[in-house]
Amino acid sequence: MRNIALKLMYVGTAYHGWQIQKNAVSVEETLEKCLSYVVGHPVKCTGAGRTDAGVHALAYIANFRTTSTIPCDRLPLAVNTRLPDDIVVTEAVEVSEGFNAISSCVKKEYTYRIYNSRSRNAFLVDRVWFYPYKELDVSIMQRAADCFVGTHDFAAVRSVGTDVKSTVRTVHWFDITRQGKTIECKVCANGFLYNMVRAMVGTVVYAAEGKFPPESVSDILEGRCRTDAGPTAPPGGLYMSRLWYDEPGLNKGAVE
């Protein structure tokens, strides 16, 4: 069987996240239906991560196995013709037999967008966290964000809901920049806990609101108590943005 990795982009607004579930439309289910039709047999995809309801992907990797001989360069168009407009396959690459979009992933990056303006922007509905209350000081946010970088126990910034063996992860960077009214937070780690990025963003915004000193985020992390940290930021501002694999053909490692 061939093992094929698909590079995807999707607007998550209409979906209950990536993963298949009962009584709700998921990106995975939508994609598998189209793929099954195109390759002529039932398809099961493995996705790079379980994005939540309303969360988007600028870049996402899913792999599936197939007996079809359809060339990889023809697969995107064939699938896109059947997919709804809010999901796009941008590339298909044949990968090694053992490749798995989630377990082969070396690190991934999420981007979180805050629209910090008194006025709403009609074009950014469900695509940013609209934050009109005050002008957020990015330098304070960055000082708080710096506390997350490195290897830590991230229990304080994860929601309960999934079983994991360990809550220790390594955050490679958490960079916060402002361009006009948009604040962009880029977080890269070797793995993420449930709602981790959204809780990290909620926490740095709390620091900018003066709820606690930015440097105290280190103590909050050490305390391992979810209620000490900031709230979970809304899903519409979150985008899976880059993925890294040790796999030839996947853009020399970084997919974006």
Add this chain to the structure above:
Amino acid sequence: MRNIALKLMYVGTAYHGWQIQKNAVSVEETLEKCLSYVVGHPVKCTGAGRTDAGVHALAYIANFRTTSTIPCDRLPLAVNTRLPDDIVVTEAVEVSEGFNAISSCVKKEYTYRIYNSRSRNAFLVDRVWFYPYKELDVSIMQRAADCFVGTHDFAAVRSVGTDVKSTVRTVHWFDITRQGKTIECKVCANGFLYNMVRAMVGTVVYAAEGKFPPESVSDILEGRCRTDAGPTAPPGGLYMSRLWYDEPGLNKGAVE
């Protein structure tokens, strides 16, 4: 009666254009309903132009008369609370008695966006003209665009459907730039005929496709025959982007 100008932004996808019509939801009707509720009497708005179904506005001006004493700085929030998310009032300004959003408008600018990439972009559905067929040469498009600048009879690039006394207009600029995959066409004129910008964009794209030499657009204009020019580009790529008024309070003349 106070005369109030509202600055708006809207995503046109869900609307049959600005103007009220039977059996279809318009931006005007949606806005007037909310305004009427807020000021406590029926409201009739005058808009800066009749944008078509699916056309957007980054900046738009509408004025209305009211007996209400509500302060202008409180009006946007009061109206936005009742408006759907795809229409936003960004500012309200009290204007002179004779001000009229359409007849007082000195010039306006539309921006047209083409997404020129082999792959669709899920985030830009209904917000650009997705053009995957070939890489468009912006320098050829600009040579064609230059033929439109100045005072001309624009009968060759208007759709029939509205009665106008004259088809002569003055185009102040028609600038085409590329940033990555997005081509942006900015057209400013003292007034626009029905579908004029979309036909102008369709014509410069035709020139880039080699359908006719870019300089021949001058002859096409002179010929006054719609079928000689290029097709009408789709509505989703079009945005009303800037407006100029000789009116104190409206951002020193340019509204954007």
